[in-house]
Amino acid sequence: DAKTTQPTSMDCAEGRAANLPCNHSTISGNEYVYWYRQIHSQGPQYIIHGLKNNETNEMASLIITEDRKSSTLILPHATLRDTAVYYCIVRVAPITTSGTYKYIFGTGTRLKVLA
Amino acid sequence: NAGVTQTPKFRVLKTGQSMTLLCAQDMNHEYMYWYRQDPGMGLRLIHYSVGEGTTAKGEVPDGYNVSRLKKQNFLLGLESAAPSQTSVYFCASSYKVAGGSYEQYFGPGTRLTVT
Numbered sequence: 001d002a003k004t005t006q007p008t009s010m011d012c013a014e015g016r017a018a019n020l021p022c023n024h025s026t027i028s029g030n031e032y033v034y035w036y037r038q039i040h041s042q043g044p045q046y047i048i049h050g051l052k053n054n055e056t057n058e059m060a061s062l063i064i065t066e067d068r069k070s071s072t073l074i075l076p077h078a079t080l081r082d083t084a085v086y087y088c089i090v091r092v093a094p095i096t097t098s099g100t101y102k103y104i105f106g107t108g109t110r111l112k113v114l115a
Numbered sequence: 116n117a118g119v120t121q122t123p124k125f126r127v128l129k130t131g132q133s134m135t136l137l138c139a140q141d142m143n144h145e146y147m148y149w150y151r152q153d154p155g156m157g158l159r160l161i162h163y164s165v166g167e168g169t170t171a172k173g174e175v176p177d178g179y180n181v182s183r184l185k186k187q188n189f190l191l192g193l194e195s196a197a198p199s200q201t202s203v204y205f206c207a208s209s210y211k212v213a214g215g216s217y218e219q220y221f222g223p224g225t226r227l228t229v230t
Contacts, residue, residue: 034218043119043205043221044158087157100146100165102173103219105157 003027003090009110012082018075020109022088025069032091033064034103035073037084044087047073078113085110116141119222121206127228128196136191136225138206145211147189148173148219149181151202158205164189165211196229203227 005023012018024033032051036044048055048062050071055062061074075082085108092102122137138147145166150158150173160173164183178200180192189208193200203226207219 041203041224041226043207043223044219045221046218049218099171100163102160102163103158105159107155107157 003031003092003104004088004106006086006088006106006109008107009112011112011114012075012078014080014113014115015077018073018078018082018111018113020073020075020086020088020111021070022072023070024088024090027068027090028093029068030093033062033071034089034091035060035062036087036089037082038087038108039081039084047086049091078111080113080115083111083113118142119206119208119220121204121222121225123225124223125226127230128193129230130197132196133192133194134196134227135193136204136206136227138189138191138208138222139187140189140206140208140220141187142208142210142220143186144208144220145186146209146219147183148207148209149179149189149191150205150207151175151200152205152224153202161191161204196227198229201227201229 034049035047038044050062064071087108089103119140148163149161152158162181164170167186170181182190203224206222209219210217
């Protein structure tokens with residue numbers, strides 16, 4: 001089961017900031033929040049990740065609440081090329097030392113940037 | 116760098132036929148993954164590999180087998196295809212980082228239809 005909840009869809013005007021919320025109320029202390037996006041039916045593309053501090057890179061900013069139960073991805077100046085499905089993902093730690101971290105995908109938010 | 120490539124891009128199979136999907140990466144990544152994505156859904160992990168010669172089951176492994184004979188290649192096999200395996204298949208790879216965080220790089224996907 002997905003560990004995240006996101007709105008199904010959102011619209012944003014071109015040039016404005018797009019704020020995409022995500023709830024992850026059952027997140028554990030060592031689980032990271034990752035954001036990916038998928039344009040058309042291409043492979044998902046990494047955007048940003050964080051544990052408990054706010055993060056910023058050249059693509060976006062990630063704001064994580066102090067209790068870590070929710071986060072917001074911010075695209076500061078949305079363009080038409082940012083139209084995509086945005087996935088908020090919790091990265092789950094391996095159960096054994098020989099395992100690997102796993103992404104639990106939800107159904108994502110379909111962001112439409114309007115001209 | 117080509118990144119992560121997948122072969123073929125499209126395939127139509129009849130029920131009961133077999134096929135192998137090939138994933139190749141040129142980034143010297145230790146970890147590789149196979150996901151499937153059904154319409155309107157997020158990605159679900161089928162199998163993964165933490166290194167050459169090792170594989171492990173993900174969320175939805177039934178009906179699939181995998182092999183990692185070379186570090187750069189990860190093969191996904193369907194021995195007897197079923198209509199329920201109609202999906203888009205994505206391969207991904209990532210670095211191995213002890214106790215740290217890393218992103219997965221995804222291929223462009225293989226669209227498989229089983230009739």
